[in-house]
Amino acid sequence: MPDTHYTFCRVCEATCGLKVDVADNRIVDIQPDPDHVVSKGYACVKGTRYASTQHSPDRVVRPQKRVGGEWRDVSWDDALRSIAGVIQQQIALKGPQAIGHFVGSAGGANVLSPLFRGALWAGMGSKRMYGTGTCDTMNKFRVNEDMYGSPMRLAHPDVERTQFMMVLGANPVISGNTLYHLPRSRERFKAIVERGGRVVFVNPRRVESAQTGEHLFIRPDTDLFFLAAFCRELIAGESVDRARVARFMSGFEVLERVVAPWTPERQAAVTGVSAAALRDLARSHATAKGAALYMATGVNQGRSGTACFWLLECINAISGNLDSPGGTLMGRGLFDMAKEVTKNPQMMVSHDREDDLPTVSGQQPAGMLADDILSGRVTVLVVEASNPLLACGNPGGRLEAALKKLELLVSIDLFRNEVGSLAHFVLPATTWMERPEVPYALQSFAGCNPTPYMIYADAVLEPPPGVRPEWWMYARLADELGVTLFDNRLASGAAKLAARVTDSRLGRWLDVPNLLLDGMLRKGGLPGRKRMAREHPHGILMAEHHGGDFLGTDRVLTSDGRVSLAPRPIVERFEATAEVLYADEVANADRVKLVGKREMRRMNTSSANCGALVKETTNYAYISRDDATRIGVADEDLIEVESAYGRIRIPARVTDEMMPRTIAIPQCWGHTKADGLPHARKHPGVNSNFLAGDGPETIEPLSGMSHLSGILVELRKAPPGSLPGEDFGDLGAQERTVAP
Ligand SMILES: Nc1nc2c(c(=O)[nH]1)N[C@H]1C(S)=C(S)[C@@H](COP(=O)(O)OP(=O)(O)OC[C@H]3O[C@@H](n4cnc5c(=O)[nH]c(N)nc54)[C@H](O)[C@@H]3O)O[C@H]1N2
Numbered sequence: 001m002p003d004t005h006y007t008f009c010r011v012c013e014a015t016c017g018l019k020v021d022v023a024d025n026r027i028v029d030i031q032p033d034p035d036h037v038v039s040k041g042y043a044c045v046k047g048t049r050y051a052s053t054q055h056s057p058d059r060v061v062r063p064q065k066r067v068g069g070e071w072r073d074v075s076w077d078d079a080l081r082s083i084a085g086v087i088q089q090q091i092a093l094k095g096p097q098a099i100g101h102f103v104g105s106a107g108g109a110n111v112l113s114p115l116f117r118g119a120l121w122a123g124m125g126s127k128r129m130y131g132t133g134t135c136d137t138m139n140k141f142r143v144n145e146d147m148y149g150s151p152m153r154l155a156h157p158d159v160e161r162t163q164f165m166m167v168l169g170a171n172p173v174i175s176g177n178t179l180y181h182l183p184r185s186r187e188r189f190k191a192i193v194e195r196g197g198r199v200v201f202v203n204p205r206r207v208e209s210a211q212t213g214e215h216l217f218i219r220p221d222t223d224l225f226f227l228a229a230f231c232r233e234l235i236a237g238e239s240v241d242r243a244r245v246a247r248f249m250s251g252f253e254v255l256e257r258v259v260a261p262w263t264p265e266r267q268a269a270v271t272g273v274s275a276a277a278l279r280d281l282a283r284s285h286a287t288a289k290g291a292a293l294y295m296a297t298g299v300n301q302g303r304s305g306t307a308c309f310w311l312l313e314c315i316n317a318i319s320g321n322l323d324s325p326g327g328t329l330m331g332r333g334l335f336d337m338a339k340e341v342t343k344n345p346q347m348m349v350s351h352d353r354e355d356d357l358p359t360v361s362g363q364q365p366a367g368m369l370a371d372d373i374l375s376g377r378v379t380v381l382v383v384e385a386s387n388p389l390l391a392c393g394n395p396g397g398r399l400e401a402a403l404k405k406l407e408l409l410v411s412i413d414l415f416r417n418e419v420g421s422l423a424h425f426v427l428p429a430t431t432w433m434e435r436p437e438v439p440y441a442l443q444s445f446a447g448c449n450p451t452p453y454m455i456y457a458d459a460v461l462e463p464p465p466g467v468r469p470e471w472w473m474y475a476r477l478a479d480e481l482g483v484t485l486f487d488n489r490l491a492s493g494a495a496k497l498a499a500r501v502t503d504s505r506l507g508r509w510l511d512v513p514n515l516l517l518d519g520m521l522r523k524g525g526l527p528g529r530k531r532m533a534r535e536h537p538h539g540i541l542m543a544e545h546h547g548g549d550f551l552g553t554d555r556v557l558t559s560d561g562r563v564s565l566a567p568r569p570i571v572e573r574f575e576a577t578a579e580v581l582y583a584d585e586v587a588n589a590d591r592v593k594l595v596g597k598r599e600m601r602r603m604n605t606s607s608a609n610c611g612a613l614v615k616e617t618t619n620y621a622y623i624s625r626d627d628a629t630r631i632g633v634a635d636e637d638l639i640e641v642e643s644a645y646g647r648i649r650i651p652a653r654v655t656d657e658m659m660p661r662t663i664a665i666p667q668c669w670g671h672t673k674a675d676g677l678p679h680a681r682k683h684p685g686v687n688s689n690f691l692a693g694d695g696p697e698t699i700e701p702l703s704g705m706s707h708l709s710g711i712l713v714e715l716r717k718a719p720p721g722s723l724p725g726e727d728f729g730d731l732g733a734q735e736r737t738v739a740p
């Protein structure tokens with residue numbers, strides 16, 4: 001008889017409740033948990049088929065060392081000692097900034113790992129921490145810090161009460177949403193429409209989410225002009241809550257001045273959204289009882305993600321919707337993480353890189369990784385839960401060339417992915433089924449959750465004996481390096497001891513995850529983890545959130561306690577670049593722009609090796625009928641897509657979903673080189689990030705965000721006889737000089 005465990009999925013941020021049947025430490029079945037307090041019986045295939053990843057024969061289950069062309073199993077002690085040895089040698093030779101770290105999206109779903117990795121790097125004195133955060137959403141953290149005083153003061157739409165919701169550059173029905181918790185998004189969007197409200201998706205693709213509500217095409221990377229005009233229209237139409245603005249905000253006059261030139265007519269010329277459509281939306285927004293604008297990766301990854309999110313937050317704020325029912329709310333977590341992080345200089349915007357690009361929320365720009373290695377600034381890199389070779393701009397394979405130059409490359413992962421294949425060591429981590437946890441930090445600690453609730457889940461499975469959680473690896477490495485963690489000898493000593501004795505009986509008492517998770521739950525006034533698991537296995541609903549607890553309170557963490565509508569660095573950049581970008585859009589109006597596309601059965605690169613999910617052997621390039629006719633191709637024909645950085649060949653899918661002069665290619669394919677992902681290699685597809693650039697010119701200077709969406713490309717029919725894949729031929733992109 002299998003045992004039934006209740007847990008929650010950690011593949012995406014929806015963290016749906018799951019019912020997992022287990023026998024002999026193996027998953028027998030995974031079903032959605034019908035009693036989970038928020039997901040209520042919803043889960044997608046990535047969650048219900050997780051057994052195929054969990055029990056994959058390709059999983060790395062012992063530390064591995066590359067010796068010549070071969071992989072050898074080594075003991076943890078040997079692996080960690082060798083790694084610490086090289087780190088010490090490189091610190092002696094080049095200083096601590098030569099020691100880099102790179103974290104991916106699965107590292108963000110892990111609640112304890114960030115504490116230990118941050119503490120180890122701070123303890124070593126290195127600020128060289130990168131991550132796919134700068135391919136994803138660092139613009140939002142930058143704006144939060146400038147407007148509200150903390151990167152983690154992150155507002156979310158009050159989905160349950162709003163009467164007008166506009167979503168730019170996101171597709172929550174497929175993605176599970178990001179930076180606020182929204183399982184069952186389709187149902188919740190439908191409820192808005194059913195109560196007489198409007199939901200509008202502004203997107204260059206008619207996305208699955210827009211099957212509910214309305215859809216409006218927008219040309220990629222022009223949201224800046226749409227949002228500026230939307231803001232101007234609200235101000236011109238007297239839809240500003242003047243009393244609220246005067247009482248709680250600063251900088252309104254500056255905002256009013258800088259958006260003044262951006263009329264609905266002017267934006268229409270580059271966005272493709274007519275002035276009439278914009279005015280209609282603005283009217284509807286102004287009269288709705290509760291309105292909320294939301295944006296995500298599609299806009300974040302443009303050239304002006306920071307300015308776009310600033311304008312979007314200003315629209316929410318000046319219209320009286322910020323901190324109001326049906327508008328956007330500042331949630332409360334188990335403790336005030338937003339306030340806590342302001343005490344940690346590692347987490348606040350700083351400019352200590354040689355090139356003055358910022359570190360935002362603890363991350364340096366991923367788009368500078370290749371330059372930093374090729375210039376010799378970084379000689380050691382530890383990659384946790386990431387696959388930057390596919391996930392980041394990689395013009396001409398430049399990032400691969402850089403990784404090969406490192407003195408030491410370590411991959412902490414479940415599998416030997418593309419990065420692992422080049423690494424000196426692969427360190428095997430536990431899966432989320434093997435970890436006790438609460439949902440990831442933004443939900444649990446920053447409260448980005450329209451339905452406040454908490455859940456704690458014990459580990460469902462015992463990990464294979466050679467596998468360890470990340471916190472343990474960092475604590476053991478700190479021990480080997482003689483580094484003090486948390487700037488606190490006592491806590492550091494306890495953590496190191498706990499890691500040393502994990503496998504002994506003492507380890508059961510000094511159980512770090514359980515002690516920390518217990519502390520977190522109790523801080524939020526909840527029962528400890530044992531009672532949570534026993535009495536609330538489907539989660540526990542917490543007090544509903546009605547707003548009115550942010551503006552004018554000490555939760556606004558700016559120096560004057562007011563929401564800043566005109567942070568100087570953002571306004572200055574907007575004024576310096578808006579006209580230039582506009583002229584560029586006018587000049588390039590006839591050209592094609594590339595965007596990404598998330599697919600239901602794939603999570604970034606993580607699920608590529610999962611036989612239960614991935615059946616197709618390739619991804620496709622989605623193009624409009626107009627474009628197909630213009631370049632003379634039909635469905636399934638191979639097309640060539642070329643940017644200033646690279647060239648790929650990929651089969652086409654001709655569809656009415658795409659706005660003419662745009663193309664969507666699902667990213668994070670192109671598994672041609674991982675020696676530990678056999679299924680993925682038989683279903684390789686093509687890596688669209690060969691078309692993205694890297695280096696200073698491609699980085700948004702306020703947030704360090706990479707430019708991954710809205711890239712100008714040329715389309716043509718592929719030459720007869722050519723094969724899918726990349727072809728840099730005469731392009732020579734990898735020869736770009738290294739940034740000084
Ligand atoms: N063109 C384009 N590029 C993009 C994007 C886009 O929209 N367009 N999106 C960007 C975004 S938002 C992101 S977040 C990145 C995603 O890219 P990454 O952040 O690199 O995430 P994944 O590709 O999913 O890689 C995750 C790796 O983590 C491993 N893993 C899974 N769980 C665990 C765990 O618990 N512990 C450890 N140690 N490893 C684990 C998996 O096996 C896999 O190898 O891609 C970015 N790249």
Ligand SMILES: Nc1nc2c(c(=O)[nH]1)N[C@H]1C(S)=C(S)[C@@H](COP(=O)(O)OP(=O)(O)OC[C@H]3O[C@@H](n4cnc5c(=O)[nH]c(N)nc54)[C@H](O)[C@@H]3O)O[C@H]1N2
Nearest residue numbers: 169170171175202220221296297298595598599602603604
């Ligand atoms: N199934 C699945 N779920 C996932 C992931 C996955 O890989 N697969 N990845 C996870 C991760 S790491 C993240 S960060 C989240 C991301 O969650 P989302 O941000 O919702 O990600 P996408 O589904 O890629 O939606 C981005 C949308 O932006 C549109 N777009 C592109 N450029 C522009 C533009 O310039 N302007 C506007 N207005 N729209 C634009 C695209 O057409 C696309 O529909 O999803 C997470 N969930």
Ligand code: SF4
Nearest residue numbers: 009012015016044047
């Ligand atoms: S929507 Fe996200 S959290 Fe829910 S089951 Fe699917 S992958 Fe897991």
Ligand SMILES: [Mo]
Nearest residue numbers: 105132135136
């Ligand atoms: Mo992401």
